[in-house]
Amino acid sequence: MPSPAVEYARQNHPRFLHELKALLRIPSVSTLPEHKGDCHFAAEVLAADLSKIGMENVRLIETGEDRGGGHPLVYADWLHAAGKPTVLVYGHYDVQPPDPLDEWISPPFEPEERNGNLYARGAVDDKGQVIAQVKALESLLAATGKLPLNVRVLFEGEEEVGGEGIASYVATKPADLKADFALICDTELFAPGLPTLCVGIRGMIYTELEVRGAKTDLHSGMYGGAAPNPFFALAQILAKLKDEDGHILIPGFYDDVVAPSEEELAAWRSLPFDEEHYRLTEVGSKELVGEKGYSVLERTWARPTLEVHGIAGGFIGAGAKTVIPAKATAKISMRLVPDMTPAHAFAQYKSFVEKIVPPGVDVEVRLIHSGDACLIPVDNPYIRAATLALKEVWGKETVFIRSGGSIPIVGDFDRQLGLPSVMMGFGLPDDNLHAPNEKFNLKNFELGIQSLIRFLEEAGG
Amino acid sequence: MPSPAVEYARQNHPRFLHELKALLRIPSVSTLPEHKGDCHFAAEVLAADLSKIGMENVRLIETGEDRGGGHPLVYADWLHAAGKPTVLVYGHYDVQPPDPLDEWISPPFEPEERNGNLYARGAVDDKGQVIAQVKALESLLAATGKLPLNVRVLFEGEEEVGGEGIASYVATKPADLKADFALICDTELFAPGLPTLCVGIRGMIYTELEVRGAKTDLHSGMYGGAAPNPFFALAQILAKLKDEDGHILIPGFYDDVVAPSEEELAAWRSLPFDEEHYRLTEVGSKELVGEKGYSVLERTWARPTLEVHGIAGGFIGAGAKTVIPAKATAKISMRLVPDMTPAHAFAQYKSFVEKIVPPGVDVEVRLIHSGDACLIPVDNPYIRAATLALKEVWGKETVFIRSGGSIPIVGDFDRQLGLPSVMMGFGLPDDNLHAPNEKFNLKNFELGIQSLIRFLEEAGG
Numbered sequence: 001m002p003s004p005a006v007e008y009a010r011q012n013h014p015r016f017l018h019e020l021k022a023l024l025r026i027p028s029v030s031t032l033p034e035h036k037g038d039c040h041f042a043a044e045v046l047a048a049d050l051s052k053i054g055m056e057n058v059r060l061i062e063t064g065e066d067r068g069g070g071h072p073l074v075y076a077d078w079l080h081a082a083g084k085p086t087v088l089v090y091g092h093y094d095v096q097p098p099d100p101l102d103e104w105i106s107p108p109f110e111p112e113e114r115n116g117n118l119y120a121r122g123a124v125d126d127k128g129q130v131i132a133q134v135k136a137l138e139s140l141l142a143a144t145g146k147l148p149l150n151v152r153v154l155f156e157g158e159e160e161v162g163g164e165g166i167a168s169y170v171a172t173k174p175a176d177l178k179a180d181f182a183l184i185c186d187t188e189l190f191a192p193g194l195p196t197l198c199v200g201i202r203g204m205i206y207t208e209l210e211v212r213g214a215k216t217d218l219h220s221g222m223y224g225g226a227a228p229n230p231f232f233a234l235a236q237i238l239a240k241l242k243d244e245d246g247h248i249l250i251p252g253f254y255d256d257v258v259a260p261s262e263e264e265l266a267a268w269r270s271l272p273f274d275e276e277h278y279r280l281t282e283v284g285s286k287e288l289v290g291e292k293g294y295s296v297l298e299r300t301w302a303r304p305t306l307e308v309h310g311i312a313g314g315f316i317g318a319g320a321k322t323v324i325p326a327k328a329t330a331k332i333s334m335r336l337v338p339d340m341t342p343a344h345a346f347a348q349y350k351s352f353v354e355k356i357v358p359p360g361v362d363v364e365v366r367l368i369h370s371g372d373a374c375l376i377p378v379d380n381p382y383i384r385a386a387t388l389a390l391k392e393v394w395g396k397e398t399v400f401i402r403s404g405g406s407i408p409i410v411g412d413f414d415r416q417l418g419l420p421s422v423m424m425g426f427g428l429p430d431d432n433l434h435a436p437n438e439k440f441n442l443k444n445f446e447l448g449i450q451s452l453i454r455f456l457e458e459a460g461g
Numbered sequence: 462m463p464s465p466a467v468e469y470a471r472q473n474h475p476r477f478l479h480e481l482k483a484l485l486r487i488p489s490v491s492t493l494p495e496h497k498g499d500c501h502f503a504a505e506v507l508a509a510d511l512s513k514i515g516m517e518n519v520r521l522i523e524t525g526e527d528r529g530g531g532h533p534l535v536y537a538d539w540l541h542a543a544g545k546p547t548v549l550v551y552g553h554y555d556v557q558p559p560d561p562l563d564e565w566i567s568p569p570f571e572p573e574e575r576n577g578n579l580y581a582r583g584a585v586d587d588k589g590q591v592i593a594q595v596k597a598l599e600s601l602l603a604a605t606g607k608l609p610l611n612v613r614v615l616f617e618g619e620e621e622v623g624g625e626g627i628a629s630y631v632a633t634k635p636a637d638l639k640a641d642f643a644l645i646c647d648t649e650l651f652a653p654g655l656p657t658l659c660v661g662i663r664g665m666i667y668t669e670l671e672v673r674g675a676k677t678d679l680h681s682g683m684y685g686g687a688a689p690n691p692f693f694a695l696a697q698i699l700a701k702l703k704d705e706d707g708h709i710l711i712p713g714f715y716d717d718v719v720a721p722s723e724e725e726l727a728a729w730r731s732l733p734f735d736e737e738h739y740r741l742t743e744v745g746s747k748e749l750v751g752e753k754g755y756s757v758l759e760r761t762w763a764r765p766t767l768e769v770h771g772i773a774g775g776f777i778g779a780g781a782k783t784v785i786p787a788k789a790t791a792k793i794s795m796r797l798v799p800d801m802t803p804a805h806a807f808a809q810y811k812s813f814v815e816k817i818v819p820p821g822v823d824v825e826v827r828l829i830h831s832g833d834a835c836l837i838p839v840d841n842p843y844i845r846a847a848t849l850a851l852k853e854v855w856g857k858e859t860v861f862i863r864s865g866g867s868i869p870i871v872g873d874f875d876r877q878l879g880l881p882s883v884m885m886g887f888g889l890p891d892d893n894l895h896a897p898n899e900k901f902n903l904k905n906f907e908l909g910i911q912s913l914i915r916f917l918e919e920a921g922g
Contacts, residue, residue: 031780215745221866235699284676299686319492405682
């Protein structure tokens with residue numbers, strides 16, 4: 001007999017999609033101060049919906065008073081399944097900035113259906129998956145009058161800026177986060193139609209490297225040849241941080257890296273993955289780069305990386321300005337893998353940069369945020385419940401993968417609350433996360449809701 | 462007997478200053494398309510004033526029809542001094558962009574007097590010196606009813622963006638530019654109170670270097686370790702273009718460099734210049750940089766340099782965005798010295814960059830504009846007239862210097878029209894050209910007008 005909740009979800013799907021679109025229209029860009037109100041509004045919309053579907057104790061938890069106010073957490077629970085386990089359901093309602101705007105085919109905050117996909121900033125990361133969770137809960141409550149296990153919901157609005165608020169809150173080990181496991185819906189399928197659980201994520205440190213030369217911007221004709229140029233100093237530093245093969249040159253940086261087991265590597269080799277197809281369809285560069293001797297999956301899942309995201313300073317307008325800027329600032333992040341720690345990696349990086357400062361400039365190295373890498377053991381009943389549910393909905397065995405991205409809360413749930421996480425997500429590799437034309441496959445949204453319903457049913461026994 | 466024109470200038474100085482301020486309020490930033498109207502308005506204001514003081518054949522000469530319209534030239538003449546030489550008076554009414562705006566003490570387009578200086582974008586470069594020339598002509602015409610020699614005026618509005626319009630016009634060798642020498646008022650005194658003629662300028666090539674990797678911006682977690690990062694590729698290229706001592710590594714780049722004569726070097730050594738004072742008061746960095754074995758004056762006047770002015774791409778907003786950008790573009794210029802040529806230098810640079818492209822990226826090297834280096838022979842009657850006039854007004858012997866900056870029109874006047882240039886200017890080394898808080902010393906504005914009056918009188922015999 002099919003699950004009445006799955007049946008309810010099928011019948012109500014057009015409305016679910018409508019509600020997702022409404023949430024996507026709110027530009028809840030957490031990193032931009034001008035969107036603070038939008039973030040709060042997105043949180044209120046989710047809280048209202050959680051109340052409406054029958055969740056209890058719904059409230060916003062304000063965060064970040066010490067830093068001038070963050071974006072609120074959304075909490076809700078339903079705790080009437082005596083003797084059943086408790087799941088902590090996690091997602092985030094904040095999104096990345098949409099720039100460069102001119103590369104979007106339809107505007108980032110006006111969701112549009114095209115070719116079986118829904119296009120919008122946050123479509124898959126993570127509003128689509130947040131709504132999938134809420135609608136799974138609604139389907140269970142509406143179709144059966146109850147939930148098959150105890151549920152606590154905790155959505156955050158700072159995932160894209162380091163998750164400081166939720167980390168602080170979790171660190172206080174509040175009673176209302178007491179649970180047996182966490183469900184995290186912020187990942188993707190390895191390939192279309194292939195049910196996937198993510199069991200490893202990279203950690204990260206996000207930094208700013210500021211280089212200062214002259215006391216003010218100078219004319220490059222008058223002073224070129226005598227005044228230090230912070231852009232050049234920055235280029236010289238960057239060129240010493242990583243070689244052309246992508247190998248990081250910071251002394252000791254790889255010391256704590258633990259290689260995947262032979263068994264895990266063998267499983268990765270059996271995944272349906274073709275590097276040339278990946279290069280052509282996802283990256284589009286003339287060749288792939290990275291450390292020699294490692295496959296793309298090893299390089300992106302199990303090796304640390306160092307990337308530059310932007311360089312501010314000087315003049316980048318149309319035409320010509322002949323300035324030697326007083327300072328230049330690079331945004332630089334490093335992805336970390338087990339057993340590297342953010343604190344140690346940042347100390348190694350900072351110390352090395354300070355050693356290789358070129359003549360004439362000063363540097364300041366700032367840590368903006370960080371998160372731990374995490375590996376999830378696969379031998380627990382929740383992972384088993386997930387594979388059962390996924391097989392039923394998708395008709396295939398689940399593959400276990402890692403992600404190159406960072407979901408710091410997974411590490412916090414593990415270390416602070418002792419919760420194993422089930423990372424079940426329904427994005428696709430070409431969904432343009434953090435890039436123009438982000439999308440969510442409409443079929444995956446629908447099957448994602450069904451998967452979540454069946455998972456919660458299986459996890460409740 | 463003092464010159465009646467000098468006396469007139471003294472009496473009318475408050476009004477001259479008022480007129481300069483009016484011109485400074487027009488934000489004629491030539492490189493920014495949104496200020497095209499302002500550039501045109503500045504040209505009209507100058508044309509109207511030239512008419513009012515008695516100059517003839519005043520007109521705007523439109524330029525750049527082939528590139529969608531440039532900023533106009535302002536022409537005027539007075540040709541009634543039979544048997545006397547003809548001077549071509551040059552200056553420019555366009556200015557550099559004012560950013561970074563937050564470092565200006567008073568707004569860049571609201572001129573303000575402080576500490577004996579007038580602060581505004583363009584105060585000294587070059588509106589203050591343009592007005593000094595116009596007011597010298599007015600003083601002569603008003604006090605004596607005539608000019609002591611034949612005068613043609615040619616002001617441009619594209620000096621800060623490469624001077625394409627005036628270069629094209631001069632290249633047609635129009636009859637109305639027939640003259641015996643040029644007066645260029647766009648330079649500075651070597652030190653306060655020290656009359657100075659500039660007899661050498663560096664040339665330049667201004668370029669853009671675009672580096673392209675993936676087809677779209679990518680998530681640095683998902684793709685870090687496989688996708689090329691254009692910022693890194695750019696850093697690697699830059700680090701190979703110039704070493705930490707400022708020596709340019711482009712093969713053959715120094716082949717055509719002609720060293721200054723021993724006599725010129727000796728004269729430079731006798732100038733009142735202290736490198737430590739210069740470092741502290743003008744540059745303000747913790748040390749000066751540049752090629753070993755050359756003094757600061759040699760490095761900034763007689764050696765080529767390579768500078769980065771800005772790097773566009775990725776994310777430079779507040780906070781964190783984890784993007785590997787599809788492309789990054791650096792604005793890079795090189796200053797050239799005799800006998801280097803822009804065409805040859807650009808070819809060497811482009812060819813070298815294309816040889817050192819790191820894996821995974823493509824590059825495009827674009828020439829934005831260029832100008833020739835120029836050395837002026839000092840043994841001509843106009844230079845002698847200038848030193849006489851300057852000695853009378855400033856009470857000191859004139860020093861001959863070079864400038865590290867580029868005034869491409871000097872080379873064009875020489876090669877196209879056969880005119881030697883007298884580069885007489887009244888800025889000071891700490892005037893913050895192209896930087897926040899640009900200023901013009903008020904005393905220098907006043908003595909500059911008097912110097913120009915006396916120079917025109919001496920040049921007319």
